[in-house]
Amino acid sequence: MKDKKKELTKNQKIVLDFIQKSNKPVKAYSILSNVSKKGLKAPPQVYRALEKLMEVGEIHKIESLNSFVACNSKCIEPNGTIFSICKSCDQTKEVSNTELFKFLSDIKDMNGIELSGYNLELFGTCKTCKT
């Protein structure tokens, strides 16, 4: 018997678990060294898990940091992500600015391109780093 929504596999769970426990975006090779005790010993094992986790919306990639973060809640629109990133400490938060979200989602065409997704990275300095 087959479940409609696929369960995550062992390696995917291990990787997701580590990302969720981190309070910052984490890099692939950092994940690798941190889960090596759980049996993942080579980059492809981590990258395969990451790819799947992104597909199902459990995590996002922060492109400007080459790092990965857990989706902070049910990911309504996995193709549209908004993050605020502290340039000083790399602390990252997923933004839920409804107005902004709506604004971006409503853009249907841009430069003749039919839009299907977006990634917005907002940079600045967080309170902790400013003081």
Added chain:
Amino acid sequence: MKDKKKELTKNQKIVLDFIQKSNKPVKAYSILSNVSKKGLKAPPQVYRALEKLMEVGEIHKIESLNSFVACNSKCIEPNGTIFSICKSCDQTKEVSNTELFKFLSDIKDMNGIELSGYNLELFGTCKTCKT
């Protein structure tokens, strides 16, 4: 006597020239191999030029493609960039949606982070690739 606005150096001009002639985002090692006949033989020479060109706003990095494009016009706000990217052919265009630009620029605080810049990458399929 010292100019207020610094001229670009030889290597910077070579790299910028190649990027401007390309009609797509180009990768660092692609730049390297294409300007090797002009004397740039090693990655640091290209990366140094790229860093400077980004600083002065002549080019932007497309993070999701690890590629570089020339700024399409006078870069009013180098810390805020908006690009539309065709997922199929990587054709990229800098977006000048005034409303969107204003919206993003008006965000002064997000999650306790004082914003100083942003990078928005819009994904979709261009007309050519759709047909």
Added chain:
DNA sequence: AATATTTTGTTATAATATAACATTACCTTC
């Protein structure tokens, strides 16, 4: 010319990511 500064050149290596193939686990269906 002597000195400082910036730019360039060079070697080596770090960091990020994927290709390709071997092996194991796990379902089915007979």
Added chain:
DNA sequence: GAAGGTAATGTTATATTATAACAAAATATT
């Protein structure tokens, strides 16, 4: 439960992207 298929994992090697560290040359300043 054996046979065969599919998905997941393991493994080796290598491709791609980027920077550190130092040497040499060019340029500017005194």
